[in-house]
Amino acid sequence: MAKMLSRVAPWLASHKDGPAPDGATVRVLGVADTRQLRELAENDPVANVFILAHLESTDSAAPTPGGANVLGVFDDDVLVGACWAGANLVPVQLDPELAGPVAAAAHRSGRRYASIFGPAATVLALHRHLEELGHLAHEVRADQPLMTITGPPAVEPNWQLGFGQYADFDAILPACAAMFEEEVGYSPYLGGRDFYSRRVAGLIRQGHSLVHLKDGEVVFKAELGAVTAEVTQVQGVWMNPTHRGLGLSAGYMAAVVLLAQKMAPVTSLYVNDYNSRARATYERVGFRQVGTFATVLF
Template sequence: MTVTRPDVSASSRTSSAVRVRLLENDDLGELQALIAADPIVNAVVAARLHEVGDLGDAGLSGSLIGVEIGGRLVGGCFNGGNLMPFCPDPRAVAPLAHFLADRPRICSAVVGRREVLTPLWSVLGRSWSRPRLLRPQQPLLVVSSVDAAAVDPQLRPATAKDLDNYLPAAAAMFTEELGLSPFLHMTRAAYRERLGSLVSARRALLLNDVNGHVIFKAELAAVSPDTCQIQGVWVRPDLRGQGISGPAMAGVVQYALRLAPSASLYVNDFNIPARRLYERLGMRPVATLTTILF
């Protein structure tokens, strides 16, 4: 995917003490410290930095924008397919918002702490197009242990042989969660390739029925030094409420904890059955996220 980098030569509506700019490799140490201050919320950005180690690497699939106040980095965002702000200092939010509002939107979603996204969107919402969906409250949950006796032993990483059966399940989850088909903006071959990269990395987990059809799936969206973020949890609709998800999710958490010291995920506040399941697994809330989808 070609990512448009922001025109950092343009002035932003900030005071002379504040600077908003594209971050470079010289900023990496300060950036990593900022990300590490909120490691569960910033898991996706932390994982990408850990994987590439170079802010100019194409594998980053986006750019990193920083807000400096008095010469010190106090906030910023990852700007790519997702816009993910990290602003532990609330003074960073307004200049970042005005900087982004002056430029074309390139993301399909904005995800971050609710207390950051609320003021950020109060500015961006006046310049960017109307969002398709707004998920204002999504508890971010974390766990660092799991009862091995609760794990479904049939849960396993998907292999290349599973891909043809895994794809319809992944597409069904995508459509149910996001309200549109993944094939609206990409070909089936491109979507299969994206799933294939997860499968080859052993980050797609599944349960099959006796006919080899997927009845449960989950993916590991990001693996950082601090956490493994789980996404795309799905149970085949006709089998929901039959006790499949509990042991399967315990297995996902167990697998994730082999890769990082904690497992995390965020869930829609209105998804009460899922929230109860995660509570039974010992997952505790550490933040509330907001997601804005275009």
């Protein structure tokens, strides 16, 4: 632990929320912590694209108006790990040994989390501690290859794919909802339609929705769920069931890569290990595994 601590930059400490191993403490980060959080996350810009995208858009580590915050773990005023705590828990350079106090702090907030996602060892450690605190998972996806591509794709792109337009929102939203339900097993509209609709609309307005429509219906779509100047993370890949099995996916994914590279040089995604067909498509396009994620669904 001491060797790990010596490699990270100094942090400005404030109040302490709770104890952690080896004298470390956990607290909610504030505005003054922004630079150091960014430096921590930049140790792995692919794995940490979620928090880096948040920092690029807000330039602040402080709690959001919606109540999300970042839990920081410190030792002798040095940041040794962090974890986004909003609708989801997303660890940032967090050693699995420090998962216990972070899970305890997340539990004390009283918030219900939809998921944990990120590097597998830490996600699974957080899950174990949260389970002891009564947070029971709906599903654990323990092995999700994290893949990236730089440079041109290895197959010809299908340029019927383009950036989604808000005029097509009424066609894009049902496709997004169908993908979500296939992926997690329940409707994104549970508890109300407005939140998910705003999320999809926001992606379209940001230019992060990629879609091919034919006769007013989505054939293929994907989103850039997190975007920084270095990395994009592709999410929500979905093919209309009437077009599956025709060998179209690789061409669409090649177009996704080239469109994503207009924003950042590295295109990333993570995929369930058991989805052999999708993995084969991504590898054919040129994606290669650089790590392993896990997702816990509550």
